[in-house]
Amino acid sequence: MRKLFHYTLLILSLALVTSYSHASSQVNDRAALADLKVGQAVFLIDIADAKKMNFYLEVIQGTFKGMQEQGVTPDFVMVYIGPSVQYLSTSPNAETEEEHGALLMDIESNVEKLAELGIKQEICAVATDVFGIDNKTLLPELNLVGDGFISLIGYQAQGYHLVPVY
Template identity: 80%
Template sequence: MRNLFRYILLVLSLVLATGQGHAGSRINDSAALADLKVGQAVFLIDIADAKKMNFYLEVIQGTFKGMRDQGVTPDFVMVYIGPSVQYLSTSPSADVEARYGAVLMEMESNVEKLAALGVRQEVCAVATDAFGIDNKTLLPELDLVGDGFISLIGYQAQGYHLVPVF
């Protein structure tokens, strides 16, 4: 039942992002995007559940494409902190692998797709240390940073807008 609910949410998100929701009318974000040329966002990813995290990786791709389709150049950065880092290794723990094996493969694919879109993805070294992740095993599309909070502060100081994803 939970998977059906998540599927329905994903379909609705994609429908809204592509503007196919109402016959004869185009759903868009024109009021929010008025005169905007570049949309700078820094996504704080702090999710303990692998399935939920994978869902949001797909939604962020839709957000990127939706913004682009509305004439705004997306400039996105994702910063993974906390328990989310345990799903970003080529050698996850035995427990993580046993619980989320198939989801981990989907997540790896979504990380690759985000990178192909030009989304910068950073992983907090404080979190990898706290969760016992060997930094050498991080997915190759990811950039290791010293402290995710510092990264978030820096991007916001550069004009990026914080999008917390929990």
């Protein structure tokens, strides 16, 4: 009886995955993308929860790839401000390390993957100062900027569209 249950569960899972992949190939963003050739976005990353932050780092990778698949060249910049900076150090404080351990490694891996995609990533020096992060310990894929808000204003003035991620 137990084998039958597991077998049935496996079959249902496969059916769901198959239907999802079929449905997702039919779903697109045609109306929003219209004749767009390049999609410029600046993501404001201001997240205090490590698990949520890691989730959004993965979502942004999917957004990048989704635009490519729909014929639009993504031109993304991410600006980390506020409590997000706590998770972007090679030497987090003891409390952050203890509370988030393995998740910090996932975040670091996702930051690397984002960089490999060609996504620029900036981190705010005001925030690193407020949260006591030594700038010498920042993940190497990050570019330290004086003020994340100034960076956001500058990118928007250059035509990038703000995507706030809280």
